[in-house]
Amino acid sequence: MLVAIPTEAPGGLDATISEHFGHSETYTLVQVEGESTGEITVIPNEGHAKGGCMAPVSFLREQGVEALVAGGMGGRPLAGFQEAGVSVFSHEKMGTVAKAIEAFIAGELREFGPADACSSGCSGDESDPHHHGHAPIERVPIEGPADVRDDRVVTLDYVLRDPATGETLEVSEGRGPMRFLYGRGQIVAGLERALAGLSTGDRIRVAVPPEDGFGPRDPKRVIEVPRQNLPDDVEPGMVMAMRSPKGPTPVVVLSLDDDTARLDANHPYAGKELDFEVTVVDVQAAVVEELEAGRVLG
Structure with missing residues (x-):
């Protein structure tokens, strides 16, 4: 399904x-x-x-x-x-x-x-992103410098590259910008530290080593499981999710034979230095509900 x-x-x-x-x-x-x-x-x-x-x-x-x-x-x-x-x-x-x-x-x-179903249904102004019965979040303007600091909602455009190969790994264009509550560890530590004090329109390029990114590769996270435990249509290179005590964990299928599947549970960027090119699109004050939830709500 x-x-x-x-x-x-x-x-x-x-x-x-x-x-x-x-x-x-x-x-x-x-x-x-x-x-x-x-x-x-x-x-x-x-x-x-x-x-x-x-x-x-x-x-x-x-x-x-x-x-x-x-x-x-x-x-x-x-x-x-x-x-x-x-x-x-x-x-x-x-x-x-x-x-x-x-x-x-x-x-x-x-x-x-x-x-x-939300009472407003599909009527009214469809250009309003909150017309499905959700009240828009009313943010209080920031007094003083609207810079990146703890517990502010930060919006970024970004390009992520592998500096070893020059390959573009991710880009926000076409996917939408990255939006997060700063200071809550919701992005990699090396990038989060580099953003401190920046303001809307600022653009930086940051090299993030593995220890400040997704950590080193761990050989122990490459495992073998019975082939019969996986769906029939699985192929090498596919990303799957396996159940673990922490919930579903993404794994990459490295190889398959009739009896065994070899899986890599390391993050795809583990062990890699990462090259971020980011532009600060917006910095806003978080509302009380977001501070309590620990994430951006709207």
């Missing part, structure tokens, strides 16, 4: 679930087979521009999505998903994709009913 979750950029298992279903920056798609997870894919959200609030329904159905885990949505898209045979479940404030998928597999998520 292919499960979709609206997420904030850059998406993936560790991504924060977006509270605004139709206006999320990305959708993280997770293949679920019984009690295990398979391939994980992140796709940008085409938004409402193509077909209004029903566009995400058609878009996700075209991707082969069979279930959706989300927050609120209007009555029309909810009915559209149900008519298309897509089950919709409440994320129950799980926070991240990994936690939501773990709860989904365990059968702990509640399926949406008509009473769960």
